Amino acid sequence: MxxxxxxxxxxxxxxxxxxxxxxxxxxxxxxxxxxxxxxxxxxxxxxxxxxxxxxxxxxxxxxxxxxxxxxxxxxxxxxxxxxxxxxxxxxxxxxxxxxxxxxxxxxxxxxxNDSIVKNYQRLQGRSPQWIPCDTQIDKIDSFVMNNWLERLYIERLERKSIDVKEQLKKTDNDWEAVLFLLLSKNFGLNKNGEAFLDMASSIPFSVVRKESCHEERLYALFFGQAGFLEEEIEVSYHQKLKEEYKYLKHKHQLKPIPKKLFQFFRMRPSNFPTIRLAQLSALYTKNRSLFADLMACKQVEDFYKLFAIELADFWKTHYTFTKESKTSHKKLTTSFVDLLIINTIIPLKFSYQKSLGKLNEEELIELLKKVRPEKNSIVEKFKSLKLEVEDAFTTQALLELKNNYCAKKRCLQCAIGNQLIRN
Structure with missing residues (x-):
């Protein structure tokens, strides 16, 4: 007890x-x-x-x-x-x-009643379980489950909004700068996310605004700040960016981060930090009002159009500065854009709408329901427990359920646990 x-x-x-x-x-x-x-x-x-x-x-x-x-x-x-x-x-x-x-x-x-005590003890039992209710969760009333998933997702957005608030403090409430920081981190994915964030944090966003109208300068700025232009490479494109960055570094008093922070080991070439940096450069070269455009988007297809980018010709035949490859356009895939929608755009929309007093939770939930479900071990395990997982809204809510309720055995604060105990 x-x-x-x-x-x-x-x-x-x-x-x-x-x-x-x-x-x-x-x-x-x-x-x-x-x-x-x-x-x-x-x-x-x-x-x-x-x-x-x-x-x-x-x-x-x-x-x-x-x-x-x-x-x-x-x-x-x-x-x-x-x-x-x-x-x-x-x-x-x-x-x-x-x-x-x-x-x-x-x-x-x-x-x-003894049944309430037994139901509670069953959920809190010491036998190894992936989640306390793994043999019962598929029996939960659909109305209870759907409402609980919505609440879980809003809790997840509230928690992510804390990070947005911290970034706003650092950028003097510059929403465009916060978008740049969060996008950069997510372009780096799990393995290089922190390195990308360090790179983005090392550049005042006012500099990105000034240089975004010049494609080559922006490439030089991002690759230079990431430390990729510090070494001597006998490739004309690398030398051209290096010379451009030398000027930018002096002009804006910049200090690059170490290149060694970026990982290539056991990564698909399409996820190499060099390719993701090139894509990030192309995105900001293409769109100088990215934040406003993203906040205005209401359909998933609109996001795909915004993120339809074209890389500089050099990167169509390279994954790194030194090795040539077969020609490929290396555009942002829809699955990658989906991750940006899930992890960056909707959390930022949530925080921005809230700051304006115009929060529309239903709109954000409906938007995420049109995004394909994520694929990871937690989602697959929930599927094995006979739960229907049809969209990213459900996967996000289930991640919140597993990490912040099931893993901590917070059955008493969980709508699923409540129904099982009271039954």
Missing amino acids: KEDFLHYLWRYQLFDVSSLKTTNNQPLSIIRSGLHNEDSGPDFLNARIYLEGQMWVGNVEIHIRSSDWYYHQHENDENYDAVLLHVVWQHDVEVFMKNNKPIPTLELRHFV
Whole structure:
């Protein structure tokens, strides 16, 4: 038995309230369970109970055993002077107020249905499980599941908006600069994301704005700041960018990051950091009002059009500066753009709309429902549990469910866990 389960039972009154009695056999009625207190002090504040023929208003403290009152030294804490009811699972010792009168105590175990306790213990069992409800999740009512997935996704966006706020602070509330930072990080994917973010952070976005109208300068700026123009390579294109970057570096007082931060090992050539840098350069060369255009997009196809880019001719026959390859245009694939929509654009839209007081959660959810589902081990495992996964909205919500609820066994805060416990 855990105390948070007792909090759950008391908060939602999941016990027989029709015949409650205290440990000294006094009839008890709960008018209001009180406000759950997440800070220090009694567990529930401003509760209302009917006891000894009159109404009482005060606080409720909850423990596994009555003796925990003394174990936690509440008798010495004035914050507990207004406790009017002690709710425990097991009454093992009398607890007294400062006037030496016993605190009215409710021994909850006598009033809770055994099935609720067994359902909770089944979810919290110690046997190894991928998620606590892995044998039951496919039985959850579709209405409950769909509503819970929406809430999970909004929670995920709220959490991601914290990073957006941090970036806004660093950029003096420049939304275009924040887009550049977040896009750069996602262009680097998992392996090179931090290196790309370091590169983008090393360039004031005002510089990107100034140089974006010159294709070669922007390529030189990004490759130079990423450290790829520091070495001597006998390739005319590399030498041309190097010379251009030398001028830009002096003009804007720039300092490149080390090239060694970027990884090539065990990567597909299409994901090489050199190719992703070239694509990022081409994107900002093509569109100088990228943030405004992205915020205005309402259909997935509109995003695909915005990200339809053409690389400089050199990169059509190269994956690196030194090795020539077969000709390929190396355009951004729809699957890559989908990742940008999921991880950058919609979280940024959420934060931007919220800042304007024009948040449209339904629009963002509907947009994500038109994006193909992600492919990863967590999603595949949920599929094996007979869940339907048809779009990126569902995959994002399931990732939130697994990482922030199932992995932490937060069944009491989960709509799925709640239904299983109450059934």
